[in-house]
Amino acid sequence: MATTASMIIRDANIRTQNPGQPRAEAVAFDGDTIIAVGSLDSVLEYRGPATEVVDAAGRTLTPGLIDGHIHPLMGAAATRGVDFGGITTMSEFLKRLRTEADRILREDPQAWLRGWNLDYGVFAGRTIAAEEIEDAVHRLPTAVFFFDMHTMLATSAALAQAGVTGAVHFDDVSQIVLDDDGRPTGEVREATAYDCVLTAAPVLTRADGIGISRRVLAQLNSSGITGGCVMDGDADAIDFLEEMAETGSGLPVRLVTALRHGPERDDDGIAEFISLRDRNGRHWRGGVIKMFLDGVIDTGTGWLSEPDTKGEGLLPFWPDPALYTKTVERYAAAGFQIATHAIGDRAISAAIDAYVAAGAISKSGAPHRIEHLEYLSDEDLPRLAAAGITASMQPLHLQWRKADGSDSWASRLGPERTKRAWRIRDVMRSGAPLALGSDWPVAQLDARIGMAWARLRRSPGDRDGFVFEPDQRLTPQEALDGSTTWSAAAQGDGGHLGKIEVGFKADVALWAEDPVEVDADDLVDVPVHLTVVGGEPVHRHDDV
Numbered sequence: 221m222a223t224t225a226s227m228i229i230r231d232a233n234i235r236t237q238n239p240g241q242p243r244a245e246a247v248a249f250d251g252d253t254i255i256a257v258g259s260l261d262s263v264l265e266y267r268g269p270a271t272e273v274v275d276a277a278g279r280t281l282t283p284g285l286i287d288g289h290i291h292p293l294m295g296a297a298a299t300r301g302v303d304f305g306g307i308t309t310m311s312e313f314l315k316r317l318r319t320e321a322d323r324i325l326r327e328d329p330q331a332w333l334r335g336w337n338l339d340y341g342v343f344a345g346r347t348i349a350a351e352e353i354e355d356a357v358h359r360l361p362t363a364v365f366f367f368d369m370h371t372m373l374a375t376s377a378a379l380a381q382a383g384v385t386g387a388v389h390f391d392d393v394s395q396i397v398l399d400d401d402g403r404p405t406g407e408v409r410e411a412t413a414y415d416c417v418l419t420a421a422p423v424l425t426r427a428d429g430i431g432i433s434r435r436v437l438a439q440l441n442s443s444g445i446t447g448g449c450v451m452d453g454d455a456d457a458i459d460f461l462e463e464m465a466e467t468g469s470g471l472p473v474r475l476v477t478a479l480r481h482g483p484e485r486d487d488d489g490i491a492e493f494i495s496l497r498d499r500n501g502r503h504w505r506g507g508v509i510k511m512f513l514d515g516v517i518d519t520g521t522g523w524l525s526e527p528d529t530k531g532e533g534l535l536p537f538w539p540d541p542a543l544y545t546k547t548v549e550r551y552a553a554a555g556f557q558i559a560t561h562a563i564g565d566r567a568i569s570a571a572i573d574a575y576v577a578a579g580a581i582s583k584s585g586a587p588h589r590i591e592h593l594e595y596l597s598d599e600d601l602p603r604l605a606a607a608g609i610t611a612s613m614q615p616l617h618l619q620w621r622k623a624d625g626s627d628s629w630a631s632r633l634g635p636e637r638t639k640r641a642w643r644i645r646d647v648m649r650s651g652a653p654l655a656l657g658s659d660w661p662v663a664q665l666d667a668r669i670g671m672a673w674a675r676l677r678r679s680p681g682d683r684d685g686f687v688f689e690p691d692q693r694l695t696p697q698e699a700l701d702g703s704t705t706w707s708a709a710a711q712g713d714g715g716h717l718g719k720i721e722v723g724f725k726a727d728v729a730l731w732a733e734d735p736v737e738v739d740a741d742d743l744v745d746v747p748v749h750l751t752v753v754g755g756e757p758v759h760r761h762d763d764v
């Protein structure tokens with residue numbers, strides 16, 4: 221035998237995700253590549269004196285999971301301070317803020333109070349306004365992100381430090397919300413506006429940023445994730461990624477990163493992004509442009525064909541939507557894959573139009589993609605499939621909805637439109653390519669939680685809980701497909717990632733129980749015992 225394996229995993233229940241050979245007992249890697257998949261005998265022929273043999277003892281091996289939409293670097297910087305997840309009432313929120321403000325005043329009175337993951341439900345029945353929290357935070361400069369990272373609550377001290385005292389013009393739909401007297405309320409909508417406020421906040425050092433990002437990537441590995449598509453980025457982020465890849469133990473997750481283009485970006489900016497297209501390194505590459513066509517339904521920034529119940533939802537993210545179409549064409553001609561955030565039906569429609577005009581398949585062969593598609597019209601459903609555009613969806617974002625429709629998402633759309641929420645099975649049935657993702661830090665980065673939500677459309681573990689649009693649930697196999705083969709294809713890597721097949725990258729996850737056989741409610745508690753990226757273990761339990 222000419223080649224000997226660097227690692228063999230034997231006696232495994234292998235789900236290859238390769239239709240030509242769906243199941244196998246053993247797999248062999250030579251460095252970062254799979255060289256044999258099959259019966260135990262056939263694979264053991266590749267064993268040499270230096271081969272590490274891992275006995276899976278009957279456990280299930282799947283391809284490593286790929287998160288189709290994630291912000292591991294930006295998220296590491298944004299998830300500072302208090303995680304307000306799970307807090308649903310104003311009184312709990314104020315109590316938690318008071319505790320944190322007391323701590324800051326004791327330890328570092330110059331610091332800002334930071335937080336993230338806030339539920340819009342905390343403001344149910346009230347206007348989102350910082351006045352509600354000024355006393356609790358002892359008037360400290362405070363910036364708290366809502367869970368979706370589209371809205372920030374900023375106190376008057378934070379706004380003052382940033383020089384924001386009234387209206388500010390932004391080139392996109394971003395907005396400093398003002399009261400009737402023209403004073404900022406503290407609600408800061410969309411990234412360009414909150415970035416403007418955060419320019420005044422203390423920044424993380426590079427070393428701290430890298431340290432936090434490494435912890436995030438390690439958490440991804442622990443739920444079996446070996447790859448992901450980073451849906452933000454700029455020149456700085458590319459340098460950051462390069463530094464992470466070249467220092468320490470490198471990148472334990474394969475990342476494809478986007479560059480975020482906003483309407484304010486001029487010709488020089490476009491030229492800069494084009495010059496960054498082919499930057500790459502070990503376990504990472506660029507080549508994707510991310511754009512926004514709307515915000516979120518919860519605050520009225522989702523772009524709808526009919527107004528929401530508060531009369532909002534009609535403002536395009538781009539003041540001149542035709543410029544979006546032109547920008548898609550420019551980047552597509554330059555060889556980029558385009559990913560567009562489009563949540564409302566009108567935004568989705570406009571993204572499809574632009575992709576069809578530009579040619580829906582990128583020059584690299586990967587289809588252009590639309591992110592989120594939370595409210596998709598009947599008319600546009602077949603157009604996705606006809607053009608071959610990838611729908612990149614996150615069913616776990618259903619978690620902020622309420623059974624009675626009183627949440628900000630459903631109450632803005634009303635009961636009739638809410639029936640068309642997160643139509644993931646409709647999209648699948650239509651034949652459009654699909655990918656699953658978490659959008660962390662918007663939702664939990666643990667892939668098991670994402671797959672469970674795709675299968676259940678209710679909270680995992682809450683067996684009597686309300687199921688949102690039960691017809692749209694995925695099967696256990698489809699949930700695995702969405703996190704492996706489909707998300708690999710979505711980023712144009714279907715030829716070497718997402719399957720356990722000879723010639724593919726040696727990225728695998730070994731599960732304590734079979735993730736397809738196990739109950740979705742129990743899936744979130746199934747440990748991943750071994751995660752391998754490029755033939756190297758990046759996460760490992762003692763008994764493997």
Ligand SMILES: [Zn+2]
Pocket residue numbers: 289290291451659
């Ligand atoms: Zn995102």
